[in-house]
Amino acid sequence: MQRLKQLTEQYFGKLCLIMSLGAVSTFAQAATAQENCVNINSQHTIIEQYIEQAPYRQALAQIPASFSYSSEQSYQDYLNYAETLIAQRNPRAMMACPISTQSYQLLAKQQQWLGTPKVIQLIAPFELRHPNNHKAILLIHGLTDSPFHFHDLAWQFYQQGFDVRTLLLPGHGTAPSDLVELKYQQWQQAADYAIKRTIDDYQQVYLGGFSTGGALILSHLINNQNNAQQIQGVMLWSPASKASSGLAWMAKYVSWVSTWLDKEGDIDFAKYESFPYNAGAQVNSLMKQLNKQIAKAKHLPKVPILVVASQYDQTIDTQATLEILEKWQQPGQQNHLVYYGDKSQIPASIVDQLQLEIPHCTTASCSAIKQVAHTATINAPSNPHYGExxxxxxxxxxxxxxxxxxxxxxxxxxxxGEKTEANLAQYPGIQRLTYNPYYQQMLSSIQLFIANTSGS
Known part of the structure; x- marks a missing residue:
C-alpha cells in the first residue's frame, strides 16, 4: 500500500510537470480529469478526437525502469519493476477503474489495497499465492494485451490449489508507442526468465499462453529441453502459429516507412487498440522462427499440450496450429484439443490420438453467437469488462x-461473433466477441487435462 502511494505521488507530480510545459493537450487534460476506465467507453461521440489527439497512444516521456531478467532476481523483484514501469510510462496508470474481478479482490486483500481500483492494479503482472505451496501455473498474455486478460482463469486455477503467476511482456501495459521499436527477442527474454524462475521456485509447474504468449512458451521449450522435462503440461489458447492474413509478411517492410497500421481511440484500459506495423512484424517473425524450430528439431519436448482454438479465428491460421499439435503428438502423450468448429476441419491423423472436445451450445446466450473469435477464448461471460x-x-x-x-x-x-467477411456482410454492426460462451465447458476440459497430466 505504501509503495502504491509513493508511485501515485510520483506519477501525478510528473504529469503536472508535463502539463505545465504544454506537452499534453487541453483535450487530454480534461479527459484525464473527468474519465474513469468505465465511463470512457460511453463517449463514442468524441471518438474522432481520441483518434486524432491520442491521449493514450503515446507513453509518458519518463525514462522507463529497467530489469535484467536474470534468473537470480526473484519474481517479487520482477513484479516491483513492472509496477514501477507502468507508473512511469502509462498515461492513465492511476485512473480510477471501478472493475472488480475475483482475482482483483484477492489481490486487494493480499496487498491491502483500499478504495476504487486503479488501472495499474488491474493490468500489472501479479501473483495469487497459497501458503507453503509447491505447485504453480505461469500465464503469458498475447500481443497488445495485459495480465488483466487472465483474471478469470487465474482465479479458477487458484481455486484448484495452484499459485498463479502472470507476466507482462515488454512494450505492454504502458502505451502502444512502446511497441514501435521493440523486438520479439525481448518478449522471449522475459518469457524465458519467468519460466526458469517459476521452475526454480516450484516442484510442479504448468504453463499457459494466449496467442503470442503461446508461441513464446513453445519456443522456450524447444530451446530449453532440460526445462521442458520439469513442466507438467502446457495450455494454449488461440496460440500464435501463423497469421491468417497472407500479407502479414509485409508488415516488416511497411514498418520502415510508416509507423501505424491502425490509429484508434485506445479507450480499452486493458488492451492496446492502436497497432504499430512493427508489432505485427515482430509477432510474424516470432511465428516464423517457431515453425523453423519445430521443423529442425530432432525431438520435440515430451510435454502434454492442451489447445483451445476456433476454426473461424481471423487473427491466427488455426490449421497451422493443428499442424503444430500434430507434430507435437507423441505415443502415449496426453494432448487435448478443445475446438470451436467443424470436426471435418481437423486432420484425421490426430483425431484419434488426442482427447478431443467440440463443445455444443446448451444455453440461449451462446445460441446468439456467430462463431468464437480469436479474442474470446480466455474471458468468462461474467467478466465485468469483456463479458456478456x-x-x-x-x-x-x-x-x-x-x-x-x-x-x-x-x-x-x-x-x-468473429469478424469474418460473411458475418460483416450479413450483420452490419457486428461486435467482435470478447468472451467465451463455452467457458464452463472449457474449465471442465482444463480440469481433465490437469488430472491426466499431474501424476496425482
Whole structure:
C-alpha cells in the first residue's frame, strides 16, 4: 500500500510537470480529469478526437525502469519493476477503474489495497499465492494485451490449489508507442526468465499462453529441453502459429516507412487498440522462427499440450496450429484439443490420438453467437469488462465507417461473433466477441487435462 502511494505521488507530480510545459493537450487534460476506465467507453461521440489527439497512444516521456531478467532476481523483484514501469510510462496508470474481478479482490486483500481500483492494479503482472505451496501455473498474455486478460482463469486455477503467476511482456501495459521499436527477442527474454524462475521456485509447474504468449512458451521449450522435462503440461489458447492474413509478411517492410497500421481511440484500459506495423512484424517473425524450430528439431519436448482454438479465428491460421499439435503428438502423450468448429476441419491423423472436445451450445446466450473469435477464448461471460454484460465492445473493424462503428458500440441488440467477411456482410454492426460462451465447458476440459497430466 505504501509503495502504491509513493508511485501515485510520483506519477501525478510528473504529469503536472508535463502539463505545465504544454506537452499534453487541453483535450487530454480534461479527459484525464473527468474519465474513469468505465465511463470512457460511453463517449463514442468524441471518438474522432481520441483518434486524432491520442491521449493514450503515446507513453509518458519518463525514462522507463529497467530489469535484467536474470534468473537470480526473484519474481517479487520482477513484479516491483513492472509496477514501477507502468507508473512511469502509462498515461492513465492511476485512473480510477471501478472493475472488480475475483482475482482483483484477492489481490486487494493480499496487498491491502483500499478504495476504487486503479488501472495499474488491474493490468500489472501479479501473483495469487497459497501458503507453503509447491505447485504453480505461469500465464503469458498475447500481443497488445495485459495480465488483466487472465483474471478469470487465474482465479479458477487458484481455486484448484495452484499459485498463479502472470507476466507482462515488454512494450505492454504502458502505451502502444512502446511497441514501435521493440523486438520479439525481448518478449522471449522475459518469457524465458519467468519460466526458469517459476521452475526454480516450484516442484510442479504448468504453463499457459494466449496467442503470442503461446508461441513464446513453445519456443522456450524447444530451446530449453532440460526445462521442458520439469513442466507438467502446457495450455494454449488461440496460440500464435501463423497469421491468417497472407500479407502479414509485409508488415516488416511497411514498418520502415510508416509507423501505424491502425490509429484508434485506445479507450480499452486493458488492451492496446492502436497497432504499430512493427508489432505485427515482430509477432510474424516470432511465428516464423517457431515453425523453423519445430521443423529442425530432432525431438520435440515430451510435454502434454492442451489447445483451445476456433476454426473461424481471423487473427491466427488455426490449421497451422493443428499442424503444430500434430507434430507435437507423441505415443502415449496426453494432448487435448478443445475446438470451436467443424470436426471435418481437423486432420484425421490426430483425431484419434488426442482427447478431443467440440463443445455444443446448451444455453440461449451462446445460441446468439456467430462463431468464437480469436479474442474470446480466455474471458468468462461474467467478466465485468469483456463479458456478456461488460462495459467494453470490440468494434475496431468499423473505424473506417464511424456510422457502423457507433451502431456496433451503442446498438441494444448487437450481434456478436468473429469478424469474418460473411458475418460483416450479413450483420452490419457486428461486435467482435470478447468472451467465451463455452467457458464452463472449457474449465471442465482444463480440469481433465490437469488430472491426466499431474501424476496425482
Amino acid at each position: 454484460n461488460g462495459h467494453y465492445r470490440n468494434c475496431s473493424h468499423y473505424l473506417s465507417d464511424l456510422t457502423l462503428y457507433q451502431q456496433c458500440k451503442q446498438g441494444s441488440k448487437a450481434v456478436k
